[in-house]
Amino acid sequence: MKLIPDSEVLAVTLKLLLLNGEKAVTFSAVAQKCKLAAPTLVQRFGTCPAMIDAALALAWDQLEAQTAEAFDEAQGKAKGVQGILKALSGPIDSPALVTASLKSATLAQRAKAWRDQVEAALTLKLGSGAKAAETAALTFAAWQGRLLWDGAGGKGFRLGEALKRLTD
Template identity: 55%
Template sequence: MARTKLISDRDVFQQVLTLLLKNGEKSVTFSTVSAATGLAPTTLVQRLGSCSDMILGAIAQAWDELDQLVEAATLDASTMNKGLPGLLKSLVGPIDPGALLTLSLRDSGLTGRAKAWRHKVEQAIAARLDVSAKAKETAALIFAAWQGRMLWDAGGGKGFRLGDAIKRLG
């Protein structure tokens, strides 16, 4: 009979992602994840396979969480009432999409997840714009400006006001 999991795979993946974002891929070993979770390295191997599988699982879970943010924002009436700025604010969570994209570039499946997330966000942006053919193109530009702003904010500089860019593009 299987033992009850004291720590879920989700929580383990959360610790793996924290290690990845803080110290890079080389910092993720069964020993370091064991220290972070309190699970024995052999337990981690049995549950998650190789280190590579553990890393891929953590990144995939993070994309799942970002997808859930988009879905929740598109269904939330209060976000809809706040327009495009409200949507973008609701998509800022504990996971940095830019850092996650960087981690995803080594695997075509994960890169596909990143592209799918971007497409969902662009669709949500376009839904808050008019219904013209230009909305899709404008949504892509707003997405790029939003992600660029987030990247440079993290790098220590604020180059422009996103609201001004939205007004000019909309």
């Protein structure tokens, strides 16, 4: 019986990865944070890259569940584009997750599929046709950019105002 479940180990792995980069994720560093022996992690995951991929895959599972919940909630309500994006701005740092996932073809494909899914939902809220799809793509890119730069003090950009300009 595992005293510390893999999900907790992977949460620590993800936190180290997103805060300090891939080089910060070692069996020793994760073991220390989890109060485990490094060989235990070797037995569980085999290699550090495998542990990192498992952490990223778990984060994608969580983001995809959060996305489905946001879409379900928006379905029955008059929530517009901003409501959907606000519901998606949760505990998972999606720009950081996308960036960290680009080294793996499988994870990069999950990132693309997620973007396509969000853009499709935004398109439905904006109408139909090429203009709605283009506006959805621009809105998604602006939203992700804002999330990325908010951490660096870039709070001057207002997505709602940009969306109004795009839809006029």
